[in-house]
Amino acid sequence: AQSVTQLDSQVPVFEEAPVELRCNYSSSVSVYLFWYVQYPNQGLQLLLKYLSGSTLVKGINGFEAEFNKSQTSFHLRKPSVHISDTAEYFCAVSGGGANNLFFGTGTRLTVIP
Amino acid sequence: GAGVSQSPSNKVTEKGKDVELRCDPISGHTALYWYRQSLGQGLEFLIYFQGNSAPDKSGLPSDRFSAERTGGSVSTLTIQRTQQEDSAVYLCASSFSRGPQETQYFGPGTRLLVL
Numbered sequence: 001a002q003s004v005t006q007l008d009s010q011v012p013v014f015e016e017a018p019v020e021l022r023c024n025y026s027s028s029v030s031v032y033l034f035w036y037v038q039y040p041n042q043g044l045q046l047l048l049k050y051l052s053g054s055t056l057v058k059g060i061n062g063f064e065a066e067f068n069k070s071q072t073s074f075h076l077r078k079p080s081v082h083i084s085d086t087a088e089y090f091c092a093v094s095g096g097g098a099n100n101l102f103f104g105t106g107t108r109l110t111v112i113p
Numbered sequence: 114g115a116g117v118s119q120s121p122s123n124k125v126t127e128k129g130k131d132v133e134l135r136c137d138p139i140s141g142h143t144a145l146y147w148y149r150q151s152l153g154q155g156l157e158f159l160i161y162f163q164g165n166s167a168p169d170k171s172g173l174p175s176d177r178f179s180a181e182r183t184g185g186s187v188s189t190l191t192i193q194r195t196q197q198e199d200s201a202v203y204l205c206a207s208s209f210s211r212g213p214q215e216t217q218y219f220g221p222g223t224r225l226l227v228l
Contacts, residue, residue, distance in 0.1 A: 043204065046217075099144070099213050100146055100169070101158065106155065
């Protein structure tokens with residue numbers, strides 16, 4: 001079975017500083033990896049996903065993530081954050097016989113002016 | 114185009130009552146999912162529909178929960194004899210086709226409060 005761990009429940013960062021949100025997954029088979037963002041009082045929106053091929057994936061709003069199979073990680077990064085990036089970020093995995101997504105517990109990113 | 118819509122946006126009910134939550138997926142999407150987002154459990158999968166195939170009900174927490182999808186489009190999630198622990202945001206998602214690699218598009222959710 002798949003599982004996802006997001007070790008950081010909250011990450012405060014100053015505006016224009018870089019940020020990394022960590023995600024580790026556990027699976028015995030090949031999986032697909034996703035990052036979703038949830039702005040206050042809104043639904044989930046896809047930031048990016050890794051299916052295969054290049055391990056560096058670029059998404060919307062300047063975010064990118066790197067798939068590392070040996071470390072079973074899929075960390076999300078942005079070189080310079082903006083106030084509007086304040087939101088909750090969820091890492092998720094699917095595959096291995098399951099079509100549904102398995103989510104991590106989320107990381108609340110707060111950008112400080 | 115229009116995204117996934119859900120109704121009602123908020124629902125307050127008394128313990129023991131039944132509730133129905135509705136989801137309208139994106140037109141043309143064959144796969145539909147229900148998830149629940151709660152403080153104690155995070156985001157968890159409930160049920161998955163794909164076309165005319167039998168649904169995957171493996172995530173339903175108890176037999177008080179059921180869902181149907183009529184005509185391969187609109188879906189209704191029903192919770193019978195609601196309990197306080199059912200309080201959560203219920204999210205619906207749809208995707209263009211089957212397969213774990215497909216992007217799921219989420220609706221805004223229905224916030225359920227059981228008093």
